[in-house]
Amino acid sequence: MNITPLTLKDCRQVAQLHQATFYRGWNEKDFESFLKELCVFGFKIEQKGVFCGYILWREVAGEAEILTLGISPSFKRMGMGNKLLNALVESLKAHRISKLFLEVAEDNQEAQDFYIKNGFISLGKRPNYYLRPENKLVHALSFLKSIEG
Numbered sequence: 001m002n003i004t005p006l007t008l009k010d011c012r013q014v015a016q017l018h019q020a021t022f023y024r025g026w027n028e029k030d031f032e033s034f035l036k037e038l039c040v041f042g043f044k045i046e047q048k049g050v051f052c053g054y055i056l057w058r059e060v061a062g063e064a065e066i067l068t069l070g071i072s073p074s075f076k077r078m079g080m081g082n083k084l085l086n087a088l089v090e091s092l093k094a095h096r097i098s099k100l101f102l103e104v105a106e107d108n109q110e111a112q113d114f115y116i117k118n119g120f121i122s123l124g125k126r127p128n129y130y131l132r133p134e135n136k137l138v139h140a141l142s143f144l145k146s147i148e149g
């Protein structure tokens with residue numbers, strides 16, 4: 001498995017995976033806009049040259065937030081999410097960032113299990129945040145991981 005920085009050339013396949021994963025997924029231009037921001041960074045993970053997943057985050061004022069993370073369905077439960085998260089944590093340590101935040105939809109149990117397994121603690125919820133079919137709304141749950149240098 002190989003982890004390297006996300007570049008503008010990766011935006012199409014990252015967007016394809018995001019759109020296959022999430023209701024109202026982000027498109028290629030959305031990812032390009034993120035990566036053009038000075039404080040947004042990403043990694044991709046590949047196996048034998050095949051794109052398997054990505055993580056995108058923002059660093060502001062000594063804190064970081066995961067914007068999105070995704071692993072292709074055929075590569076799930078192989079430790080790739082863990083590897084991307086560990087690579088992010090090492091990068092944040094190098095930047096002396098000690099707090100990593102994220103929000104996840106209340107109906108996304110697999111991601112909540114993944115983040116809790118990785119040491120994130122629940123902070124609370126943002127009510128009625130994510131849109132679902134038939135204009136239904138679900139809460140966003142906020143999580144924090146403290147990173148020790």
Ligand SMILES: CC(C)(COP(=O)(O)OP(=O)(O)OC[C@H]1O[C@@H](n2cnc3c(N)ncnc32)[C@H](O)[C@@H]1OP(=O)(O)O)[C@@H](O)C(=O)NCCC(=O)NCCS
Nearest residue numbers: 068069070071076077078079080081082110111113114117
């Ligand atoms: C959440 C996600 C990134 C996890 O990636 P992954 O590569 O499959 O996760 P890993 O193989 O590294 O799993 C690490 C641990 O997390 C937990 N975990 C991961 N997926 C889980 C699931 N579906 N159910 C329960 N626990 C899970 C387990 O403890 C797992 O360890 P184990 O396999 O030894 O039991 C992946 O499921 C995904 O892309 N989901 C869709 C997109 C998404 O929801 N992203 C997060 C919101 S931004």
